Amino acid sequence: MKSRIQRIGKEKPFLQWSIVNLLGILIIIWIVYDCTGISFNSFLKNRKLEENSIKVKAIVINTKNYFGHNPVTRSFSYSYEFGIDNKKYRGDTNNSKYAVGDSIEIEYSASNPEYNRPLESSK
Numbered sequence: 672m673k674s675r676i677q678r679i680g681k682e683k684p685f686l687q688w689s690i691v692n693l694l695g696i697l698i699i700i701w702i703v704y705d706c707t708g709i710s711f712n713s714f715l716k717n718r719k720l721e722e723n724s725i726k727v728k729a730i731v732i733n734t735k736n737y738f739g740h741n742p743v744t745r746s747f748s749y750s751y752e753f754g755i756d757n758k759k760y761r762g763d764t765n766n767s768k769y770a771v772g773d774s775i776e777i778e779y780s781a782s783n784p785e786y787n788r789p790l791e792s793s794k
Contacts, residue, residue: 719780720788729753729762729789731773736763751775755784762787 734750748764749771762777766789769775779787 716780716786716788719783719786720778723781724778725781726776726778726790727753727755728774729777731764731769731771731775732761733771734761736765738767751777751789753777753779753787755779758784760784760787762789764789 729751730753731749732752735747736750738744738746738748746767748767749769750761751764751769752759752761754760760779764775776790777787778790
């Protein structure tokens with residue numbers, strides 16, 4: 672009788688150990704997927720813009736994009752907005768030199784205007 676109780680006690684930690692390992696593996700898979708997804712999306716965006724981009728003017732709007740997580744400096748850049756076929760699209764200027772109302776030149780992908788970026792020579 673005692674040996675059966677000891678055997679049951681030994682099986683339970685194995686079950687708990689495998690659940691912890693499974694959760695650890697799932698977390699690792701999620702991190703790899705998240706990082707890979709970001710890298711792939713950036714690669715796809717750059718490729719689409721290099722293949723067939725269209726240059727247009729955009730207006731800097733009053734939407735702030737903060738750099739990093741530094742509570743001291745609170746540096747930010749403004750977003751810009753442009754319209755294609757009565758639909759508005761937005762992007763980040765990624766530069767704090769722009770002010771609300773500035774007109775900047777951007778490029779967007781002809782196949783997907785969601786893929787857009789400011790041109791370096793805008794200001």
